[in-house]
Amino acid sequence: MTTIDSPASLRSAGLEGERHRVIGDARVLAGLDQGRLDLQRHLLTHGPQPELTRDDYVQLCEAVGLRGRGGAAFPVALKLQDLPARGVEAVVVNGSESEPVSRKDRLLLTRSPHLVLDGAVGLAHALRAPHVLIAVHDPAAATSLREALMERDDQLAIEVRDTPGRFVAGEARAVLSVLEGGTAVPPGRRVLPTRRGYHRRPTFLSNVETFAQLAVLARLGSRGFSSTGLTSEPGTQLLTIDGAVQRPGVIETPTGVPLDTVLQYAGAEPGPVLLGGYHGRWLPQTDGVLLQRPEVSAGIILALGSGTCPLGEVTRVAEWLRSQSAGQCGPCVFGLASLVDDFARLTIGDSQGWYDAQRHLGLIPGRGACAHPDGAARFLTSALEVFDDDVRRHLSGQGCGRPVLGVLPVPGGTR
Amino acid sequence: MRVADGEQGRLMTLWYLARAAGVVTMVMFTLSAVLGMVMPGVRRPERRFWLQYVHRSAAVTGLVLLATHVVAVIADSYVDISPTVLVWPFGSGYRPFAMVIGVLALYSLVLASLVGAARGRLAVSQSFTKHWRKLHIAASVGWLLSIGHALLAGTDRSTPWMLGITLACLGAVATAGAYRLNNATPKTTRAWRTQ
């Protein structure tokens, strides 16, 4: 097995190469055909942000069942209702986008920063929060935001801060820790940011896309917002598609669009599909799968194609997941290291590797400060299930006869 | 004459008790400190558990003897030390500087013991767990003051056996400290540092 640099890993973060497409109505990606929306073009495209009260926001979010777009898909209305009536300290926009494949938040921040700012500032005014903090990792996104802020006067303390680009550093509480001047690791106790967030004060934190959707929702109202998508969770969603596809990039679609439609649209090779990124699941089949939360998580779709060795690909990602642990919690540090070893042994036909992997996969979920071990276990467990035939072929000692092409992008490669 | 002799004897008993309690207090807290410093190098659970047990027992015994020492010294009429010395150690009639050192040592040892005892109860508080070790060690540094107190105030300070005990205590803690610094076992998992 050899690892070949694929187009997928060479494409990497190039801003100019950031492609986007739309199936159905363009909402959060509206007006981007001619490039970045400055304030003037933003206002021409979207119109001004209406001033709404906190109750308006709660009602709107409840009516359209808006869910957070960072992966956990928590209902936004519940998050708002959990905040105390007074003393909300900050609205935090999590733009760290630490999923290596995801491009949607970067796209929004570099091309339509005012829409995200409208959503965050509008909500901050409604909540009477004195601070808006935007955590970003991408330098182009930070520049775009700073340029956008010079064009506006929101009468709020708005700050753009850089966060380190490690997977676990994008976790909500790790982001809060960085914003407070600490290290980018999740703290040991699970407390809700709505209760104890920025400087232990009530904080509304969500993903970049959530704020863009909020800005759209405030303008369209619940009825206008619900004119497309599922009845249970209307509106649109941003997806990032990559891997063995002809047209990778970000796609805006109505919620509930069939996965096959998106795969066809992007020109995906037939083969297994990973939904929800490297904390997500491999799908046993794509027929009849509708793209909705919580399954789509942060909207990442990866097509594996049929020319590469699935187990080899998964092992590369496992090694990357291991390297992305914050290194704080024993079960994550030792468990992920053991799993990398188990998968490597399994790939070369050692059946003991399979048994060890099964045991270790049962051992790590729920035993960490954040959900990294849980997500990694979910990804690897589904791989063993979906690639069952392939696993058998490897265990028979002959291997699958395919090279590891590196279709699944892994930042920085693996050691 | 005989009555007076008995009176004198009882007074002296109190004085001897005060001195003896003082010396053993120092030894007990030394033992506790040494075990506390050696402990992080011990990974075997059973051994660690017993070390904890002896560490705590020594400290509790030390506290009881410390109380005895203080009460006896105050109750004794041989030297003039009033109860107010516990609050305001300055201006004691008997070796004022040594008294100041002694009272400060008492404060810090009591504080170290309280912080240690509060461990289980306050484990629910995140900031307590974060600062516990620093607090406990900082308070324990007061142990040095008790050695100073022994060297300055002790009636037997210049006798060879007392000097021997005091120096042995110092030596034990110094050795344990050196052991701790050289055998610092880092946490098996280390958080990624960004700043």
Add this chain to the structure above:
Amino acid sequence: MNKVEIDWTRCDGHGLCAGLLPDDVVLDEWGFPVLRGREITAGELPDARRAVLACPALALRLSSR
């Protein structure tokens, strides 16, 4: 309603908890505790308190809810 909880960022796998609470905590192959997730009964409470007190890393805590 008592449960033992672990602060995983503090836990260093010393394993004293498993010795003191064998019915609630077992150790995995790396020496880190696996919680059974059971509630601590009134009878076990003194043992649980002892385990919390014994944890060298102060990673164990009793939560009442």
